[in-house]
Amino acid sequence: xxxxxxxxxxxxxxxxxxxxxxxLLHAWFNDASVTEHLSMRYPLSHEQEERFVSGASVTxxxxxxxxxxxxxxxxxxxxxxxxxxxxxxxxxxLGITIGDKACWDGGYGTDTMRTICRFGFEMMNLNRIxxxxxxxxxxxxxxxxxxxxxxxxxxxxxxxxYGRYQDVxxxxxxxxxxxxx
Amino acid sequence: MLHAWAQDPDTIRFNESRYPPxxxxxxxxxxxxxxxxxxxxxxxxxxxxxLVGDVALHTMDPESRSGFxxxxxxxxxxxxxxxTDATRAICRFGFDMMNLNRVxxxxxASNERALHVYAKAGFRVEGRRRACxxxxxxxxxxxxxxxxRGELTEEG
Numbered sequence: 001x002x003x004x005x006x007x008x009x010x011x012x013x014x015x016x017x018x019x020x021x022x023x024l025l026h027a028w029f030n031d032a033s034v035t036e037h038l039s040m041r042y043p044l045s046h047e048q049e050e051r052f053v054s055g056a057s058v059t060x061x062x063x064x065x066x067x068x069x070x071x072x073x074x075x076x077x078x079x080x081x082x083x084x085x086x087x088x089x090x091x092x093x094l095g096i097t098i099g100d101k102a103c104w105d106g107g108y109g110t111d112t113m114r115t116i117c118r119f120g121f122e123m124m125n126l127n128r129i130x131x132x133x134x135x136x137x138x139x140x141x142x143x144x145x146x147x148x149x150x151x152x153x154x155x156x157x158x159x160x161x162y163g164r165y166q167d168v169x170x171x172x173x174x175x176x177x178x179x180x181x
Numbered sequence: 182m183l184h185a186w187a188q189d190p191d192t193i194r195f196n197e198s199r200y201p202p203x204x205x206x207x208x209x210x211x212x213x214x215x216x217x218x219x220x221x222x223x224x225x226x227x228x229x230x231x232l233v234g235d236v237a238l239h240t241m242d243p244e245s246r247s248g249f250x251x252x253x254x255x256x257x258x259x260x261x262x263x264x265t266d267a268t269r270a271i272c273r274f275g276f277d278m279m280n281l282n283r284v285x286x287x288x289x290a291s292n293e294r295a296l297h298v299y300a301k302a303g304f305r306v307e308g309r310r311r312a313c314x315x316x317x318x319x320x321x322x323x324x325x326x327x328x329x330r331g332e333l334t335e336e337g
Contacts, residue, residue, distance in 0.1 A: 088315050089315045089320075090315070130313075152309055152311060153310065154308060156329060157247075157282060157329060158247055159242070159245045160245040165245070172311050174311060
């Protein structure tokens with residue numbers, strides 16, 4: 001064989017979501033330091049989280065929504081998805097969260113980005129992957145640039161959170177632009 | 182009428198109506214009541230009352246007071262200022278009646294007429310989504326445009 005697994009990066013692996021993931025997700029998405037740079041605003045109930053996980057546990061072209069686990073011990077550390085997939089345009093919107101704070105440095109985010117993008121291009125045959133990032137989220141923007149995303153625009157004052165309007169940067173990555181190391 | 186317009190090549194291209202819609206599928210769209218989420222409105226000539234277009238203002242995030250605009254002027258009514266006037270009217274409605282802070286839209290890069298109309302009304306180019314849209318055998322870019330409260334121009 002000798003083929004690289006399409007689900008695996010250097011540090012992480014993508015797998016389908018399982019009902020047992022719900023409690024950790026519930027903890028992360030009720031932690032303001034995790035959701036600070038996400039569009040989420042409201043406290044989440046266990047029921048909401050369980051409903052989300054059971055809805056997201058069937059994967060496919062229009063449901064490329066995965067749990068991110070460490071390669072060495074299979075520990076759940078985050079999530080990654082390609083949503084709003086358009087088969088005619090071969091485009092998708094990328095969303096990623098590293099919820100486990102112990103993994104915020106050390107390359108887990110970068111590795112997750114490369115793995116989900118490689119999956120999108122090599123397994124789903126996408127031509128373009130796009131994401132939105134709050135302009136103030138300098139760390140995320142650096143990671144996205146490092147893996148090859150280009151800044152394509154700035155939606156001025158597009159999101160209101162924490163008492164102020166924030167700009168949202170749109171970044172895009174076309175097939176062939178992914179930087180793998 | 183909306184069904185007839187959906188057969189026009191420029192409408193298909195610039196308004197991303199990829200598949201020919203059935204009359205039956207168009208009917209509920211035409212009958213929808215405008216709401217904060219989907220303010221879909223007919224554009225009619227002020228004097229004759231004739232239907233000349235279709236405009237929609239969608240909101241997804243009321244906390245951010247931001248809306249997204251889509252506009253269609255019927256092919257036989259283009260080039261007479263309806264587009265500019267309808268753009269200003271829907272923006273004014275968004276700011277003054279829905280209390281929005283921002284409206285935005287995407288324009289296919291080759292749609293120069295629309296880019297001109299939106300710029301004239303006060304929209305600013307905020308970016309370019311590359312290869313976002315596939316049509317007639319080729320990928321096209323989207324020009325991102327946005328307008329903040331206070332930037333709408335009523336003249337010219």
